[in-house]
Amino acid sequence: MATRREQFLARLIPMATGFATLILLLALWQGAAMAGYVNTFIAPAPWDIAQSFPDLFADEDVLGALAQSFAETFGAAAIAGAIGIPIGWWLHSRRLAGLAFENWVANLAAAPLVLLYPLFLVVFGRNAATIVAMAVVTALPPIVLKTKEGLDGVRRTLINVGRSLRLSHRQIFLRIMLPAAAPVIGNGLRLGLILSLISVVGIEFLIHFGGMGDLIATLGDRFEVAKMFAAICFVLLTSVAFFFIGEQVDKWLARS
Amino acid sequence: MAGTLVNRQHVRRRRLSPITAMRGAAVIVILALWQAISASGLLYNGVIPSLLAILRALVQVVFGSELYRNMAVTGFEVLGALLIGGIAGIAAGLALGASRFLSRAYEPYVHYLAPTPKIVFLPVLMAALGVGPASKLALGAISAFFPMALSIAAGVRQVDPVLLRVARSFRLSRFQIVRMIYLPALVRPISVGLRLAFGLAMVGCLLSEIALSNRGLGYLAAQDYAHFQIAHMYAVLIVVFVLAAAGNAAIVWALRRPGEA
Numbered sequence: 001m002a003t004r005r006e007q008f009l010a011r012l013i014p015m016a017t018g019f020a021t022l023i024l025l026l027a028l029w030q031g032a033a034m035a036g037y038v039n040t041f042i043a044p045a046p047w048d049i050a051q052s053f054p055d056l057f058a059d060e061d062v063l064g065a066l067a068q069s070f071a072e073t074f075g076a077a078a079i080a081g082a083i084g085i086p087i088g089w090w091l092h093s094r095r096l097a098g099l100a101f102e103n104w105v106a107n108l109a110a111a112p113l114v115l116l117y118p119l120f121l122v123v124f125g126r127n128a129a130t131i132v133a134m135a136v137v138t139a140l141p142p143i144v145l146k147t148k149e150g151l152d153g154v155r156r157t158l159i160n161v162g163r164s165l166r167l168s169h170r171q172i173f174l175r176i177m178l179p180a181a182a183p184v185i186g187n188g189l190r191l192g193l194i195l196s197l198i199s200v201v202g203i204e205f206l207i208h209f210g211g212m213g214d215l216i217a218t219l220g221d222r223f224e225v226a227k228m229f230a231a232i233c234f235v236l237l238t239s240v241a242f243f244f245i246g247e248q249v250d251k252w253l254a255r256s
Numbered sequence: 257m258a259g260t261l262v263n264r265q266h267v268r269r270r271r272l273s274p275i276t277a278m279r280g281a282a283v284i285v286i287l288a289l290w291q292a293i294s295a296s297g298l299l300y301n302g303v304i305p306s307l308l309a310i311l312r313a314l315v316q317v318v319f320g321s322e323l324y325r326n327m328a329v330t331g332f333e334v335l336g337a338l339l340i341g342g343i344a345g346i347a348a349g350l351a352l353g354a355s356r357f358l359s360r361a362y363e364p365y366v367h368y369l370a371p372t373p374k375i376v377f378l379p380v381l382m383a384a385l386g387v388g389p390a391s392k393l394a395l396g397a398i399s400a401f402f403p404m405a406l407s408i409a410a411g412v413r414q415v416d417p418v419l420l421r422v423a424r425s426f427r428l429s430r431f432q433i434v435r436m437i438y439l440p441a442l443v444r445p446i447s448v449g450l451r452l453a454f455g456l457a458m459v460g461c462l463l464s465e466i467a468l469s470n471r472g473l474g475y476l477a478a479q480d481y482a483h484f485q486i487a488h489m490y491a492v493l494i495v496v497f498v499l500a501a502a503g504n505a506a507i508v509w510a511l512r513r514p515g516e517a
Contacts, residue, residue: 014360100278112459201373220379239372
């Protein structure tokens with residue numbers, strides 16, 4: 001049986017290897033850029049990218065762009081939740097509706113919905129409403145599906161206990177079904193939030209209307225390559241942090 | 257026996273019919289709503305064209321040559337992206353799934369980078385590969401890589417260890433183990449990964465065509481939008497969605513298990 005130290009080392013050594021590989025790749029890239037093997041107009045040296053991070057904060061209002069992207073993302077996810085959870089509940093409570101439309105929603109989840117953005121562009125114009133509407137459409141299917149899945153999975157025994165205590169339908173839903181389904185619904189909201197963020201950044205990039213996507217596109221248009229790489233790193237890191245936090249909340253919901 | 261079967265089929269038919277009716281009603285309601293909004297004048301003229309105008313545009317698009325020229329370009333990009341991203345994803349997934357050390361070392365990077373918006377790489381790819389199909393294909397390949405790698409890695413880990421022990425006790429070679437145990441077990445993960453990869457590759461290629469291109473279905477839709485040929489744009493989008501659904505169905509069909517309908 002492995003001791004605690006051995007278990008710790010069994011986790012630490014691979015993690016350190018992964019991190020060392022990352023550092024090695026960055027060092028190789030730096031060396032190749034300095035030796036002239038890499039065109040720095042296309043891929044600037046990692047050190048130059050790191051140095052342009054402060055400029056990104058000082059000159060480009062990266063925090064403002066991030067705030068805009070996040071506001072659109074959370075706004076869209078909230079709207080998608082407000083629409084998607086009742087639809088999921090409807091698909092759960094009306095068996096026929098569930099049988100008729102669950103597959104449709106699943107197909108929508110797999111469809112390239114983001115390509116509908118020209119449709120929203122002609123309806124709402126080139127503004128934040130288009131970005132939010134598009135993100136709502138992208139975030140909706142997983143929220144609907146996970147809400148239905150969560151409610152379908154509530155144990156009959158719990159509902160029967162509620163009935164034997166003469167709780168009303170509303171009370172059974174609010175006090176028993178919703179808390180029991182919360183981890184799965186939370187999972188759906190997390191997926192919706194991630195899809196919403198991806199959609200927001202993508203549409204901002206395409207329609208040049210503020211936010212992180214627009215910042216990257218603008219820096220690319222201005223050929224400020226090091227800053228553009230810094231902005232890309234920033235978007236990737238915030239997305240990773242976003243995903244990580246969501247995952248932790250999900251685990252916490254599943255435990256509680 | 258035969259009577260029971262007929263009864264079951266009868267019950268199934270009876271069960272199916274309200275579902276079909278409900279679906280039909282939903283389609284009619286959606287189309288009627290569309291037509292009503294189009295006729296109401298609530299939105300700018302032409303923003304929501306009538307169903308007839310869209311149908312006319314669809315016929316025009318389908319019977320014109322422009323669609324097929326651009327479809328060939330997008331098809332090339334998506335298939336190329338699937339091939340490159342898919343093969344790289346399968347290789348990475350096999351390595352991550354088969355080795356616990358590699359999984360712990362590198363899988364977190366793949367796992368956390370997978371849900372990031374890949375479109376942010378487009379300016380870099382365009383600078384490196386130009387504005388032609390190569391940059392679109394590369395973005396599609398990056399998008400396709402992640403779901404494939406994660407799906408295969410999870411699939412490899414789910415292979416029953418008993419089967420592997422039996423294979424070793426029969427002294428099967430590594431190639432035989434891959435062919436006889438891993439590959440049959442990986443059909444479903446490959447199918448799931450390929451479907452996700454196909455959708456993401458398609459989005460990647462089309463969005464990059466919309467951003468900057470002079471050919472492809474994304475370019476066609478963007479041009480229609482720029483020239484306010486909205487009915488034509490909707491027709492192109494319908495074609496894109498039909499192609500996406502057909503591609504998805506083709507993958508499911510191609511990778512179905514023997515005996516599956």
